[in-house]
Amino acid sequence: HPPLYYAAAAVWLRATGTAEARWDHLLLSLRLFDVLLLVPLPLLAAATVRTLLGDRPEARPAALVAAAGVLFVPMSAHILSAVTNDALVTLSGAVITWLVARVLTGDLRWRTAIGLGLALGVGLLTKVMAVFAVPMVVLAYLLAGPAGRPVLADIRRAWWPRAARVLVAGLVAFALG
Numbered sequence: 001h002p003p004l005y006y007a008a009a010a011v012w013l014r015a016t017g018t019a020e021a022r023w024d025h026l027l028l029s030l031r032l033f034d035v036l037l038l039v040p041l042p043l044l045a046a047a048t049v050r051t052l053l054g055d056r057p058e059a060r061p062a063a064l065v066a067a068a069g070v071l072f073v074p075m076s077a078h079i080l081s082a083v084t085n086d087a088l089v090t091l092s093g094a095v096i097t098w099l100v101a102r103v104l105t106g107d108l109r110w111r112t113a114i115g116l117g118l119a120l121g122v123g124l125l126t127k128v129m130a131v132f133a134v135p136m137v138v139l140a141y142l143l144a145g146p147a148g149r150p151v152l153a154d155i156r157r158a159w160w161p162r163a164a165r166v167l168v169a170g171l172v173a174f175a176l177g
Contacts, residue, residue: 001128002128008088013029030083034083034087038090040091042066042071044094045066046066049062051101052101052104088122088127089126089129092123092126093130093133099116100116103116103137103140108141108165110165113169114172117168118172118176120133120137120170121172121173124174134173137166141165144162
């Protein structure tokens with residue numbers, strides 16, 4: 001496995017003073033570290049839904065359902081609260097999903113592309129499974145359109161800015177990951 005999760009867990013153990021603790025205290029500390037990595041997941045799910053639905057009246061209830069839905073995925077709380085690098089790759093995947101939703105709704109800013117690259121890089125430094133998010137990022141930039149315009153509208157005229165952002169996200173991701 002790539003080393004980021006293990007390095008972050010080592011920093012956590014040093015910061016909490018549990019690096020030299022008994023094994024059961026050490027294990028509890030690492031499990032709490034994983035739980036902390038999962039705390040943002042409901043917020044990211046809600047933010048993703050709000051981003052995709054915009055100002056529609058059903059956006060708020062759908063966001064609440066998405067936030068709660070994260071907690072009802074079978075076995076996820078059990079597996080992700082164990083000591084596993086899945087917690088960090090899940091968090092990076094949630095950030096990637098939220099940023100992809102922003103791109104799909106027309107956010108073509110450079111900082112969004114850099115954020116996608118950083119989130120992808122964190123995922124790639126955590127687990128190789130994050131490579132499956134790369135096509136999702138490329139497709140998001142291909143299908144992105146300003147609000148109120150059809151998907152793939154004026155793609156011929158605007159292909160270079162989109163390609164440049166995909167390249168920036170890819171370069172940042174692969175430089176980091």
